[in-house]
Amino acid sequence: MGSASDDLVFGLVVIGGASLALPLAHLREVVPWPGTVTRLPAAAPGVVGLMRLREHVLPLVDARPRLGLDDTAEPAIVVVLSDGERMLGMAADGVTRVSRVPGEDVVGLDAPGGLLTPAVLSPRADEVPGDQGADDDIVTVLDVEALLAQSGWPTVAVPVAELGRSGGASLVNTYTLLRCGEHLLAIDIAHARTTLPAFGVRPSVVDSALCLGTTGYQQWQVGVTDLLVLLGLGVTEREEAGPGLVVDAGRGHVVLALSALVTMTDIEDADVLPAPDLALPRPELVRGLAHVPGHGRAIVLDGEALVHDERVVSLAAIMTEDASVTRLASDVSSLTDDERGSLPGAAQLVLDAGGRVCSPLEQVREILPVPDDLLPTQVPGVLGLVTHRGRVLPVVPLAPHLGHGWGGGLGPVLLVEAGGGVVGLAIDALVSIDPVLWAQPDLDADGVQWVTVGEAEQLLAQVDLVAVARQVLGVVEVAGDVLADSGDVLPGSLPQVA
Numbered sequence: 001m002g003s004a005s006d007d008l009v010f011g012l013v014v015i016g017g018a019s020l021a022l023p024l025a026h027l028r029e030v031v032p033w034p035g036t037v038t039r040l041p042a043a044a045p046g047v048v049g050l051m052r053l054r055e056h057v058l059p060l061v062d063a064r065p066r067l068g069l070d071d072t073a074e075p076a077i078v079v080v081l082s083d084g085e086r087m088l089g090m091a092a093d094g095v096t097r098v099s100r101v102p103g104e105d106v107v108g109l110d111a112p113g114g115l116l117t118p119a120v121l122s123p124r125a126d127e128v129p130g131d132q133g134a135d136d137d138i139v140t141v142l143d144v145e146a147l148l149a150q151s152g153w154p155t156v157a158v159p160v161a162e163l164g165r166s167g168g169a170s171l172v173n174t175y176t177l178l179r180c181g182e183h184l185l186a187i188d189i190a191h192a193r194t195t196l197p198a199f200g201v202r203p204s205v206v207d208s209a210l211c212l213g214t215t216g217y218q219q220w221q222v223g224v225t226d227l228l229v230l231l232g233l234g235v236t237e238r239e240e241a242g243p244g245l246v247v248d249a250g251r252g253h254v255v256l257a258l259s260a261l262v263t264m265t266d267i268e269d270a271d272v273l274p275a276p277d278l279a280l281p282r283p284e285l286v287r288g289l290a291h292v293p294g295h296g297r298a299i300v301l302d303g304e305a306l307v308h309d310e311r312v313v314s315l316a317a318i319m320t321e322d323a324s325v326t327r328l329a330s331d332v333s334s335l336t337d338d339e340r341g342s343l344p345g346a347a348q349l350v351l352d353a354g355g356r357v358c359s360p361l362e363q364v365r366e367i368l369p370v371p372d373d374l375l376p377t378q379v380p381g382v383l384g385l386v387t388h389r390g391r392v393l394p395v396v397p398l399a400p401h402l403g404h405g406w407g408g409g410l411g412p413v414l415l416v417e418a419g420g421g422v423v424g425l426a427i428d429a430l431v432s433i434d435p436v437l438w439a440q441p442d443l444d445a446d447g448v449q450w451v452t453v454g455e456a457e458q459l460l461a462q463v464d465l466v467a468v469a470r471q472v473l474g475v476v477e478v479a480g481d482v483l484a485d486s487g488d489v490l491p492g493s494l495p496q497v498a
Contacts, residue, residue, distance in 0.1 A: 008101050012139060013266065014068025014093040019139050022079065024189065026144035026379075028087060028174070029053075029080040030095050030263040032294050034060075044152025054293060059154040063147065066115055077263070081144050086155040086317060088148065095263060096331060097195035098176065106141075115146050135416065173269070177262035177295060178237040178245060181229045184298040186290065190301030193246040193253060197263055200241050210311055210433070215255055217246060223315040227256040230311060231301075232281025247307050247372060249316035265292055272300045272324040280373045285309065297377075314347035317361050348436055348453045349414075350460065352428040353397075354404025358453055358460045365422065366415040371395070374410070383410065383426055392473070395424035401468045418469035422424075425465060425472075437469055 010021040011325040037049040037060060050388040060078065064071035073394035148155055148482040175186040176195065201213040201224050210229065224244070228236045236259055272290045277283035287300040306312065347361040374384040374395060383395045395413055399406040413424040434454030441460075443449050449462045 001264040008103060008106060010099050010101060010139075011079075012096045014096060015091070016067065016071060017093070018067075018069055018074075019096065021139045022081070022144065023141070024098065024174075025263065026081055026083060027079060029266045031078050031080065031089075031265070033077055033091070040154070044150075046150070048091065048155060049216060049256065053080070053089070055157060057156060058087070058089045059156060060089045060091065061147075061150075061153050062090065063142075066150075079194075081147060082158055083145060083148055086148050087157055087158050088153065088155045090147065096197055097261070098192055098264070099194050100191060115143055115150075132414045136210055141463055154453065156402040166265045171254075172266045174264060175267050175298075175300070176245065176264055177292065177298060178227070178256075178258050179260040179262055179477045181234060183228065183233060183261070184292070185227065185266075186292070186298045187245070187301045187306070188303040189264065191247060191307050196244040196246065196255065196457060198241045199244050201257075209316055212257060215244070217253055218253065220253070222246075222253045222255055224255045224257055225312070225315055227258060228308070230282070230284055230309065231299075247312070248305075249307050249312045252316035254312050255317050259405065262295065266293075267298075267300065268291065282448060310347055310435050311433075314361050317347070317364070348434055348451065348460075348462070350431040350434055350453060350458070352431060353402055353412075353425075354399030354428070355402070356431065356458070356460060357402060357463045358434075358451065358458075359463045359465045363416060363465045364414050366418050367430070368415065368424065370412060371424075372412055386413070388415070391420055391422065395422050395426055396472050398425040398427050398444055398465075398468065401425075401471065402463060412498045414465065416465045416469040418466050418473055421469075421473045423469045423472045425468060438466060 010023040011024050011027040012019060012021050014020075031053065037051055039049045040047055040059075041224055046061050046063060046066055048062050051058050051060055058078075062071060062075070073093070076094055078089040079095070080089050087358055147153075174189050176189055176192050178185045179188065188238050196215075196217075199215045201215055203222070204213045204223070210225055212224045212226060215224050216222075224237045227245075228234045235259055238257050238259055243258050243261045245258060245261075246253050246255050252314050252498050267290050272288040274288040275283070275286060280334060285302055285304045290298055290300050300407040337440065348358040349357065349360045349361045349364060363410045367384070368388065373385045374386055376384040381396060381398060381400070385392050386395055387393075393415070397406045398414070407428075409428065410426055411428045412430055413426050415422055415424055432454060436451050436453055437457055438452045440450045450459060451462050452459050
């Protein structure tokens with residue numbers, strides 16, 4: 001099953017009312033239960049017959065009696081299983097999600113001679129919001145090799161044209177089919193971290209057309225966005241607790257809000273027809289169109305481009321799961337003038353702190369709403385202390401550090417890391433997240449770099465929040481008594497910016 005450090009990927013299916021898991025490498029495709037099944041003159045228990053799968057003939061089996069599960073209901077789908085050489089179709093009620101499980105969460109069992117692998121998996125409860133304590137929080141893995149080797153169960157050879165499906169140069173890839181409003185979309189499962197059958201959205205301090213709010217995933221609150229908004233195809237009509245798709249954007253995860261999770265299916269590369277760029281709002285995120293039997297025409301997304309899209313990366317960075325900032329945009333000492341002038345495209349957090357400025361989004365570890373449990377400390381220049389993720393953090397107003405006046409209000413708090421410590425910088429308001437359109441190659445006489453951001457092409461000073469955090473942490477941790485004696489608010493000059 002892999003080492004404890006490996007992530008194992010499973011498709012979770014419902015068979016006879018029970019939740020079971022299939023290694024995704026063996027789950028080729030999911031199709032509707034056929035209207036017509038050709039019976040076979042075979043007496044082996046569980047053999048249903050034959051169905052037509054495109055131009056191929058596929059044997060159908062029903063494993064429910066062999067598994068001791070209820071077999072009275074009509075199956076809804078066929079799960080196509082393969083070991084790379086042989087394949088068959090198995091009756092099932094539905095597919096719930098794709099789940100990536102850490103190797104240490106797979107527990108060995110001794111069950112020789114059956115259809116179950118000697119292992120069970122326990123999906124993290126917080127991966128499935130609302131399922132904590134559910135009866136199926138421990139899921140048994142089906143042994144595909146044992147299924148294909150059952151005495152009397154017929155199999156067919158995998159078509160030669162599809163044998164390369166698991167390699168890097170494969171002709172066939174497995175996709176998750178999604179529905180957003182009227183649009184049927186397909187994304188390669190390699191770029192789908194997992195699916196959420198249902199999740200709720202909490203308000204966020206950066207709510208916008210891009211960010212619908214946040215939701216719980218593992219131990220984090222991650223950003224939620226509308227897939228259709230990302231693609232420029234409108235707004236997804238979604239139930240309040242509808243499904244979602246989790247994608248990994250490098251420094252964090254993002255949940256794509258959907259109308260429905262449809263199924264998993266294989267699509268041949270040759271069947272993806274390129275679409276004219278002029279007919280798509282975001283052609284760089286789309287591979288083309290493909291016809292999916294039983295479902296219709298689907299927009300095939302470029303998963304690699306989607307997870308590296310500037311807006312997805314920016315949203316992931318707001319609720320980053322990375323505990324440390326590995327590369328700071330403010331470290332310009334090692335950059336040449338040409339490199340400083342090549343910053344366009346970098347995501348900027350536009351904010352108000354006694355005036356409008358911007359800062360590289362990657363400098364912000366996390367954004368907190370206005371704290372309601374701030375503990376005042378009566379230290380000049382320090383608003384107080386907050387507890388967050390098991391740490392006590394100082395909160396200071398950002399405006400005085402920029403040479404701006406501070407009105408005494410308390411808005412959202414930006415958590416910024418420097419020198420192994422974290423400080424909360426209180427601002428007036430978050431305005432937007434926008435890419436840089438132009439960056440001044442050199443700092444001006446006051447040590448400020450000017451950039452233009454967003455569609456409105458705002459010309460703003462770019463602030464080095466890490467430099468502010470260094471300044472604050474140095475004063476608070478080393479010279480707090482000096483601050484109190486001097487009565488200084490905090491140094492008020494605009495720091496050198498990135």
